[in-house]
Amino acid sequence: MKILYGVQATGNGHITRARVMEEALAARGISVDYIFSGRPAEKLFDMEAFGEFTVRKGLTFTVESGRIDYFKTFWQADLRTLWKDMRTLNVQDYDIVITDFEPITAWAARWAGKPCIGLGHQYAFRFPIPKAQDSWLARQVMRWFAPASISFGAHWHHFGAPILPPLIHVADAPESADPDRVLVYLPFEDLAQVLALIEPLENYLFDVFTDAKEPGQYGHIHIHPFGRDNFQQCLRQCESVICNAGFELASEALHLGKRILVKPVHGQMEQASNALALKQLGYGTAMDHLSMERIAEWLSTAPVVQVSYPDVAAAVVEWLLAGEWSKPDDLSAQLWRTVESV
Incomplete structure (x- = not known):
């Protein structure tokens, strides 16, 4: 064939x-x-x-x-x-x-x-x-x-x-993940705004993936350039994921047992629908706009859900x-x- x-x-x-x-x-x-x-x-x-x-x-x-x-x-x-x-x-x-x-x-x-x-x-x-x-x-x-x-x-x-x-890749979920570690993947948002929102949340370690050419560390915020292997490693190590409301990353996070917060791209029916589905199924949380208060509340109260596919x-x-x-x-x-x- x-x-x-x-x-x-x-x-x-x-x-x-x-x-x-x-x-x-x-x-x-x-x-x-x-x-x-x-x-x-x-x-x-x-x-x-x-x-x-x-x-x-x-x-x-x-x-x-x-x-x-x-x-x-x-x-x-x-x-x-x-x-x-x-x-x-x-x-x-x-x-x-x-x-x-x-x-x-x-x-x-x-x-x-x-x-x-x-x-x-x-x-x-x-x-x-x-x-x-x-x-x-x-x-x-x-x-x-x-x-x-x-x-x-x-x-x-x-x-x-x-x-x-x-x-998705159906690797087994890690036996333990760091409850204070958060993966951030918001490629359609303004990076400066994202960093300003998470900077006050000093009790958490944020791994932020962006199109930066070089990695950098700024206190509790780590900046990572795009790269498949490093991304997968951080995804397995974290307990929480903040991302746009695309389908594939949320799927991997669900399979690995991660807490999920999505911010759909405005004007895109698919992402708005994905956010709605996550809420209806009880699999994740959605926010219409980026908010430090919303992120902080989610990190402290949202449950972890795992779906084995x-x-x-x-x-x-x-x-x-x-x-x-x-x-x-x-x-x-x-x-x-x-x-x-x-």
């Missing part, structure tokens, strides 16, 4: 999910070519696992100070290049196309009549999951941004729908190899029977 795998690279969550799938696909000896779009190649990091991958400009949303700027998004979009890439991408040499909400591979497969599997959190929004800031425009983006002939949405709970548990990536790969692509519901039911929460 030969697969073309498209990944929306705007945020690190899609790439993290692709890393998990890469390991599962490689373990079964499947040949895969990867395409990443939505971020310049020079801003990608720790990409060795994907071999000689391809980067396309694609389409992404511009976010400034925690809010989507729709004017800049439209102004900076190169629709001519996007259209050309969709129309000229050759998918005929592949048995199947997988898209993690990546538009070029999805549309190229659609126009070529090639089977395309949508694999990612966004595909869960076809079903009656918790939704916030829903609108006709948001629904159209979810439906048409990267359409697939078969889609597997992922979420923290099935909500009675045929969706999958999160695709199965190896979804390995199960998806076996499903692909079995060739029973007309029965995605069976895989969903099988996996949710193994989920446990504490």
Whole structure:
């Protein structure tokens, strides 16, 4: 089997999910070519696992100070290049196309009549999951941004729908974590504002991940440049996580048994919906705007929740190899029977 795998690279969550799938696909000896779009190649990091991958400009949303700027998004979009890439991408040499909400591979497969599997959190929004800031425009983006002939949405709970548990690395949770250590990952917020908010909270050690080129330590605040291994180490050592309301980091934190506080990006329906789902499930806490008082209250009162998820990536790969692509519901039911929460 030969697969073309498209990944929306705007945020690190899609790439993290692709890393998990890469390991599962490689373990079964499947040949895969990867395409990443939505971020310049020079801003990608720790990409060795994907071999000689391809980067396309694609389409992404511009976010400034925690809010989507729709004017800049439209102004900076190169629709001519996007259209050309969709129309000229050759998918005929592949048995199947997988898209993690990546538009070029999805549309190229659609126009070529090639089977395309949508694999990612966004595909869960076809079903009656918790939704916030829903609108006709948001629904159209979810439906048409990267359409697939078969889609597997992922979420923290099935909500009675045929969706999958999160695709994450399923390493065992650490036996102990530092209750005073907090991981902070707010890439869409103003860093100076974030640091000003946590600076008074001197009883905690904060590991802040940002696009800084060099690490630094300022009392109880440690600044870390982006890096997969260091991030995973800090995630395992901490007991609390403060992040935007993306899907993948919250999924990893839940699986490892971390306290979660999210601040959704304003104007993004997916993140607002994720925050709502975390609250409804009792899995995490959300704040509409950054607040030192809110963070302090959460650190002192919020419970730790752990949800043990199965190896979804390995199960998806076996499903692909079995060739029973007309029965995605069976895989969903099988996996949710193994989920446990504490």
